[in-house]
Amino acid sequence: MVDSVYISDVSQHVGKEIQIRGWLYNKRSSGKLWFLLVRDGTGLIQSVVFKGSVSEEMFQTCEDVTQESSVVVTGTVSEDKRSVGGYELQVSGFEILALAEEYPIAPKEHGTTFLMDHRHLWLRSSRQHAILRVRHEVIKACRDFFDENGFTLIDAPIFTPNACEGTTTLFETEYFGSRAYLTQSGQLYMEAGAMAFGKVYCFGPTFRAEKSKTRRHLTEFWMIEPEVAFLDLDGDMDLAEDFVSFIVKRVLKNRRAELEKLERNLEPLEKIGKPFPRISYDEAVEILKKNNIDFEYGSDFGGADETVISQAFDSPVMVHRYPAQIKAFYMKDDPGDSSKALCVDMLAPEGYGEIIGGGQREDDLAVLEGKIKAHDLPTEAFDWYLDLRRYGTVPHAGFGMGIERTVAWLCGLSHIRETIPFPRLMHRLNP
Amino acid sequence: MVDSVYISDVSQHVGKEIQIRGWLYNKRSSGKLWFLLVRDGTGLIQSVVFKGSVSEEMFQTCEDVTQESSVVVTGTVSEDKRSVGGYELQVSGFEILALAEEYPIAPKEHGTTFLMDHRHLWLRSSRQHAILRVRHEVIKACRDFFDENGFTLIDAPIFTPNACEGTTTLFETEYFGSRAYLTQSGQLYMEAGAMAFGKVYCFGPTFRAEKSKTRRHLTEFWMIEPEVAFLDLDGDMDLAEDFVSFIVKRVLKNRRAELEKLERNLEPLEKIGKPFPRISYDEAVEILKKNNIDFEYGSDFGGADETVISQAFDSPVMVHRYPAQIKAFYMKDDPGDSSKALCVDMLAPEGYGEIIGGGQREDDLAVLEGKIKAHDLPTEAFDWYLDLRRYGTVPHAGFGMGIERTVAWLCGLSHIRETIPFPRLMHRLNP
Numbered sequence: 001m002v003d004s005v006y007i008s009d010v011s012q013h014v015g016k017e018i019q020i021r022g023w024l025y026n027k028r029s030s031g032k033l034w035f036l037l038v039r040d041g042t043g044l045i046q047s048v049v050f051k052g053s054v055s056e057e058m059f060q061t062c063e064d065v066t067q068e069s070s071v072v073v074t075g076t077v078s079e080d081k082r083s084v085g086g087y088e089l090q091v092s093g094f095e096i097l098a099l100a101e102e103y104p105i106a107p108k109e110h111g112t113t114f115l116m117d118h119r120h121l122w123l124r125s126s127r128q129h130a131i132l133r134v135r136h137e138v139i140k141a142c143r144d145f146f147d148e149n150g151f152t153l154i155d156a157p158i159f160t161p162n163a164c165e166g167t168t169t170l171f172e173t174e175y176f177g178s179r180a181y182l183t184q185s186g187q188l189y190m191e192a193g194a195m196a197f198g199k200v201y202c203f204g205p206t207f208r209a210e211k212s213k214t215r216r217h218l219t220e221f222w223m224i225e226p227e228v229a230f231l232d233l234d235g236d237m238d239l240a241e242d243f244v245s246f247i248v249k250r251v252l253k254n255r256r257a258e259l260e261k262l263e264r265n266l267e268p269l270e271k272i273g274k275p276f277p278r279i280s281y282d283e284a285v286e287i288l289k290k291n292n293i294d295f296e297y298g299s300d301f302g303g304a305d306e307t308v309i310s311q312a313f314d315s316p317v318m319v320h321r322y323p324a325q326i327k328a329f330y331m332k333d334d335p336g337d338s339s340k341a342l343c344v345d346m347l348a349p350e351g352y353g354e355i356i357g358g359g360q361r362e363d364d365l366a367v368l369e370g371k372i373k374a375h376d377l378p379t380e381a382f383d384w385y386l387d388l389r390r391y392g393t394v395p396h397a398g399f400g401m402g403i404e405r406t407v408a409w410l411c412g413l414s415h416i417r418e419t420i421p422f423p424r425l426m427h428r429l430n431p
Numbered sequence: 432m433v434d435s436v437y438i439s440d441v442s443q444h445v446g447k448e449i450q451i452r453g454w455l456y457n458k459r460s461s462g463k464l465w466f467l468l469v470r471d472g473t474g475l476i477q478s479v480v481f482k483g484s485v486s487e488e489m490f491q492t493c494e495d496v497t498q499e500s501s502v503v504v505t506g507t508v509s510e511d512k513r514s515v516g517g518y519e520l521q522v523s524g525f526e527i528l529a530l531a532e533e534y535p536i537a538p539k540e541h542g543t544t545f546l547m548d549h550r551h552l553w554l555r556s557s558r559q560h561a562i563l564r565v566r567h568e569v570i571k572a573c574r575d576f577f578d579e580n581g582f583t584l585i586d587a588p589i590f591t592p593n594a595c596e597g598t599t600t601l602f603e604t605e606y607f608g609s610r611a612y613l614t615q616s617g618q619l620y621m622e623a624g625a626m627a628f629g630k631v632y633c634f635g636p637t638f639r640a641e642k643s644k645t646r647r648h649l650t651e652f653w654m655i656e657p658e659v660a661f662l663d664l665d666g667d668m669d670l671a672e673d674f675v676s677f678i679v680k681r682v683l684k685n686r687r688a689e690l691e692k693l694e695r696n697l698e699p700l701e702k703i704g705k706p707f708p709r710i711s712y713d714e715a716v717e718i719l720k721k722n723n724i725d726f727e728y729g730s731d732f733g734g735a736d737e738t739v740i741s742q743a744f745d746s747p748v749m750v751h752r753y754p755a756q757i758k759a760f761y762m763k764d765d766p767g768d769s770s771k772a773l774c775v776d777m778l779a780p781e782g783y784g785e786i787i788g789g790g791q792r793e794d795d796l797a798v799l800e801g802k803i804k805a806h807d808l809p810t811e812a813f814d815w816y817l818d819l820r821r822y823g824t825v826p827h828a829g830f831g832m833g834i835e836r837t838v839a840w841l842c843g844l845s846h847i848r849e850t851i852p853f854p855r856l857m858h859r860l861n862p
Contacts (some may be wrong), residue, residue, distance in 0.1 A: 004661075006581065006629065008581065021660075021661045021825070022629075023626075023823045024823075040629050040660075041583075041625075041627060041628040041629025041630065041660065042581060042628075042629055042630075068822040068823040069822075069823050070823040070824060070825045097823075097824075097825055098794075098820075098823055098824045098825065100821065100822040100823045101821045101822060103822055118815075118818075120620075120623035120815050120816075120818060120819065121623075121818060121822060123585075123623060123624065123627035123628075124626065124627040128627075129627070129628070132583065132585065132628075133583065135584070136583055136584040139584060140574070140578060140584075143571070143574065147571060150437065150439065150473060152472075152563065152564065152567055153566070153567040153570060153571075154554075154563065154852045155636075155653065155851065155852055155853075156852070156853065157651065157852075157853040157855055158589075158636050158638075158651050158855075159650070159651055159855045159860055160860075161860045161861050161862075171604045171605075171606070171611075172604060172605070173602045173603060173604045173613070174602075174603070175602070175650075175860055176640075176642070176857050176858070178860070180602075180860055182604070189551075189852070189853055192551035192552075192554060192862075193554065193852065194472075195454075195555065196472060196554035196555040196559075196560070197472040197473075197554075197560070197563075198437065198453075198471050198472025198473055199472065199473075204635065204636060205586075205589050205635060205636070207589075209607075211607070219590070219606075220588065220589050220590055222586065229452075229471075229472065230435075230452045384549075384551050384861070384862035385551075385862075387549075387551060387552060388551065389529075390531065390532045391499040391531040391532060391534055391552060392454045392455075392499040392500050392501040392528075392529055392531045393501060393528075393529045394452070394501045394528055394529065420586065421585045421586055421587070421588075421620070421624065422586075422587065422588040422620055424588055424589075424590045426607050427607070429590060429591075429592045429606055429609070429611055430592050430815070431592075431623075431815035431816075
């Protein structure tokens, strides 16, 4: 009985006969030899079938086997630096479990729609493997960072009762005779969490029904949102900087092979170091002016503006103190200039735009009530939220980081759709 | 300048003067002394204010401070085994940041509706702290288990395009002119993932619009779902057993204080060990008979039935091979008895019922097509899923574990509503 081994573990079995169970990724022949490239989800291994070493029927099987057929390969592991993954299998046995029909994804170029329609199969490609392994690493790094720093995980609800800021970008559903809306952010709930646990975070899917078809938008995306009691804007920026540095280092350490597979230029990632530049909105506007960008002071930055601003720096740049009027009601005004909010956006380098948005929250009951009225929001919907200011209010701050945008940046992808296993876009709900 | 320290870290500051920033949890006086119990989210510390050591105004502040006011306490740390947490603060300075209005949650008994309406404040109680820290530990253990065992995280989509098995328990939403449904399980997507990555899992919220008001049901709950290629039912049970044992051990190791706070009887948890008993549906029915339970052979077990079955064992029990007709179309038939499905439910001990459901999937294209027809399901909706059988089908299996039911069991809670920060029930969408 020969041991079944994952390809990722073959280095521990050099010189031994093992069994690999997987799928045919590719093959080529050279007369007396078949080179079968086999994948099992953990890696690829070249399996060399020599005509003299196996039966004639078995050698014929190599001729018959089609791409993505499920196979069991028995053979002896040898080191071979020239081979994919550094190891090879000298085949003594080869069996087809299920012969695949003609595989729709050939090694030629396919259109995006075709690939997205076949996302369930496209996931088998080594490029998608690399991206989704980086995604996994980013998510693990996020959780490890907060877990190791004393944060408590407080999952925010997905169903929320109010469409306070209008329903235009909210998905709604019937909820036992009333209406519920899918969350766009767990922040308000995290504020309750921070008052209870000091340091909290949530991590889950969030939803935006934006009629937007840009390369940066998904209707369903994952966000991690920390919130900390007794934290001000400066502390919030320290936290965001530590957090993003941690993620970049972790990915460079554990997923270098994947980034190389994606032909990601590692130099810009390796240059990233603390402290990240911190500039005010006003300073960011100056950068746009110097670059002759037509921009109306007081408005929000668009994607193109963010690109120009971020290109002025090697590390992610933190832009703070936007005009209060374009920011949400819960932002605290800058005591030094009440026309500005104590908020911060972090823009990734190389034109990847905003990956983090956050800031210090208004902690004064009367001021917050005033803001809710000024924004024409229904006070009763925020009654529970105002309780957080009635019972032991403290300065607090937090932020949200979008997982997919971060993965797109780290992998150097031009479109966000490949950063999530089953992307949901305005015109994409399948498979 | 005195260092601000979290209560969880005071053991490193014995004999030093530090500052604690938090909230007043409770207080009592004894003439010349005030004992202020302060919480900061990481723990509780008794702060002793001696009339002679502080100014008269400051001593008066102790009289004035109300429950849940935010406070800054300065003092010297001393060890005191009799105190909560084992340390005490000899107070040299005390400041109220924000005086709280009369706190609605008094240390008396409140009704469930009242507490649920004030969930954003109820989270501050030490009982809720204990439960949610166990929840955090369970989630971390789940991820660690799969991450350490070579699984790749493949997040399943929340929006799904079809209501294949009827819309009665599905939440639906308008999706840019068409309809989308909120996921009930990521399984089908995980099968695609397993064919690509070998071993995968997803972890996220799932949704059931069940008109059910039992103590075991939430409309929004979190589920972790592994799926593995080249795995059969026995291997699936091995995996489930290893997984649950790992979680129980981890929680007992890291969250013992929280379980004790909840007055959880630890004995039944400590008894849990591998192997878990594995019994067939038929054997489970025998147990019901022996206990004189009125049960119709061929039907599914109800909550009360599960309680009786699980009470026959010390460890979680795995019940396999249910009648195929009461199970989903994708279950593989038992080759030894085609009236049975190769499925398994794991029932937690002490009457906590099903925490895991899973099994081996039908991997034969023709058989699966036949099952889809026999269940009157629309084949075109499953075309992508059938692709997994067209291109390199292999035996595979997996399961889903509900986080909240697991937490309820481990914490020994009678109702699932306290196991999630902001529970969503049929009649509960607030706060």
